[in-house]
Amino acid sequence: MSKRVKDIPLGNSEKKKKRKHLSLSIAQKVELLQKLDAGVTVRCLTEEYGVGTTTIYDLKKQKDKLLKFYSDSDNHELMKNRKTLHRAKNEDLDRVLIEWIQQRRSKDMPLTSLLVMKQARIYHEELNIESECEYSEGWLQKFKKRHGIKYLKMCSGKASTDCETAENYIDEFAKIISDENLSPEQIYNADETALYWCYVPRKTLTMANERAPTDFRDAKQRLTVLGCANAAGTHKIKLAVIGQSLHPSYLKDVSSLPVHYYANKKATVTRAIFSDWFNKHFVPAARIHCKKAGLGGNCKILLFLDSCSAHPPPELLVKSNVFSIYLPHNVTSLIQPCNQGILRSLKSKYKHFFLNSMLASVNRGLKIQDFLKEFSLKDAIYAVANAWNDVDKSTLTKAWHRLWATMMFENDLTDEDFEGFRDSNEKMMISKLITYAKSLSAESVNKLEEADIEEMLNIDNDAPVVHPLYEGEIAEIGLYTDHHEDSSSNDDGIVSTGEKIPTDQMIKMCDQLIAGLKQCALISEQEIMALYSIKEKLLRQKPVLRKQMTLGKVF
Known part of the structure; x- marks a missing residue:
């Protein structure tokens, strides 16, 4: 009986060598591709x-797809274990989302897990994708693995540690x-x-062959300004x-200030x-x-604060269900x-006013030194208060785009809305001043x-804003109130007569100012109405003053 084919042993020459997969x-x-090119x-x-x-x-x-994937990867070490290019279920969404991430990175914009998932949901709607997707943490991990992303870093380079800390805090x-x-x-x-x-x-x-009255680094020539606003x-x-100066003579007859004044x-x-400030005002x-x-x-x-040495521990900044972090x-x-x-916007607006005032004085024939002697700290206080009033809502909300980026999306704001917003107004201001x-x-x-x-x-x-408190200095810290020292001295070297201007x-003066401003096209009706309101208050005050004078004579 003949052997079946399968029972016949095969010789070594007949054995087929199989390559291990x-x-x-x-x-x-x-x-491999690089060596092939070489x-x-x-x-x-x-x-x-x-x-x-x-x-x-x-x-x-x-080749093109592999090289692009490899170059776009955060960490090439991850590519030593990754073997396939898994396709996403929604390739269009994957493509636009990875491009969005790269754009934010190039501009050092914030990137967090929550933000990426939020943006994915936005693109899901914009692309009219019919299939459902939760865009959860599980989806995000697959997305990051698919694209070789290890960290959603906020920025790159020498500050990577700080950026990673910032990114982690954004999630917190x-x-x-x-x-x-x-x-x-509430924030x-x-x-x-x-x-x-x-x-x-x-x-x-x-160019004017003049000298500044004092060194600008002198405390008399500087203020520290504390600004605070909510995220909305x-x-x-x-x-x-x-x-x-705790009791400056130029504030002697001022009944109220548009700021909280300390010294x-x-x-x-x-x-x-x-x-x-926290307990009495904020x-x-x-x-x-x-x-x-x-x-x-x-x-x-x-109230969110930076870790400044002048800020007390957070447990001391708690009152009436108000907390500090x-x-x-x-x-x-x-x-x-x-x-x-x-704060940059506040200071830019103030300095625009100050420089514009100086140019107007020079135009009237006044020397710069004389203008500096006339421009008092009281003028500066009112000017900085007006500058703060002019900081608009858009600037206040856009400033949260790094810490609270998801709020930007809830308000229909995109990267383009706040990109470069800090510079545009400043450039316009500089241009106007130079033209003038x-x-x-x-x-x-x-x-x-x-x-x-x-x-x-x-x-x-980079000027310091913190004053290390030494023994004995606590008595020198004060709050401007309605009561001042009766002193004719002027600690700030500013000439002040201290004389009250009669109400009449x-x-x-209001009438003259109103008449003049009506001829100026740059002044709005609303601004002129504000002067009318001041005039009416002065008119209402006249009978009261007369009554006080009469009573004074009687007693």
Whole structure:
């Protein structure tokens, strides 16, 4: 009986050698393609990598896709284990989302897990995708693995550690808001900035052969300004301003100020000043606003602060269901709202007013030195208060785009809405000032250039705002009130007569000002009506004053 074919043993020559199936990682595939481009033969590559020629030719067809995927990856180490390019169920969404992530990274915009998932849902609707997707943490992990993303870093380069800290805190911030069910009306940020309130570009004084009355770094020539506003942009707390003189004579006859005025020798903030501001001014004002906003009389309010040594520990900044939370160290410039354009806008508006006033004085034939002697700290206080009033809601809300980016989407704001918003108004302001300066005949100002104004805008950027409190100094810290020392001395070197202007004279001045402003096209009816309102108050005050004078004679 003949043996069946399957029972016949095969000789060694008849045995078929089978190549062990190897699956290359993406890193190996890229390396193979690079060697192929360098001139290594296909035969050598098949032997080195243990793959067939068909595999190599297939990789060659996918070359562009592989190289792009590899270059877009955050961490090339991950590519040593990744073997396939898994296709997404919705490739269009994947493509636009990864492009969106790359754009944000290139501009150092915030990137967090919550933000990416939020944007994915937005694109899901915009692309009219019919299939459902939850865009959960599980989806995000697959998306990151699919694209070789290890971290959703906020920025790159030397500050990567700080950026990673900021990114982690953004998620923590979102959790706080979610857990406490808070609205933008209840979230505030406060910060201090230095202001050289009468600084003039050095070039203007040089060309006019004049000297500044004092060194601009002197405490007499600087203020520390504390600004605070909520995330909704609907509430700005009245500014706190720290000057050098506790009882300045030029404020002697002023019954009220548009700011909360404090003072110490260095014109800087201290823990005592900040605690006073928090308890007496911030808490009551924020509580009144939230009540008006319909949030209840005892709703929770959060104040976010940077880790400044002048800020007391958070457990000391608690009152009436108002709490303080500190941002991590070294992330202030990255995510703190006040540092994202709010205080810069305030100072730019103030300096525009100051420089514009100086140019107008020069146009009237006044020397720059004489203008500086006339422009008092009282003028500066009113000017900075007006500048704060002019900081608009858009600036206040857009400043939260890093820390609370999801709020931007809820308000239908996109990257384009706030990209470059800090610079546009400033450039327009500089252009107007230069045009005005060049129209004047005085050589001291008509050669003013953009660099000179930028010098003025940036001169106090890094000026200290913190005053280390030494023993005995607590008595020198004060709050401006209605009562002042009866002193004719002027600690700030500013001439002040201290004489009261009669009410009749003030009314006459209002009439003259109204008549003059009506001829000016730049002044609106609303602004003129404000003067009429002031005049009416003065007129109503006259009978009261007469009555007081009569009673004074009787007694």
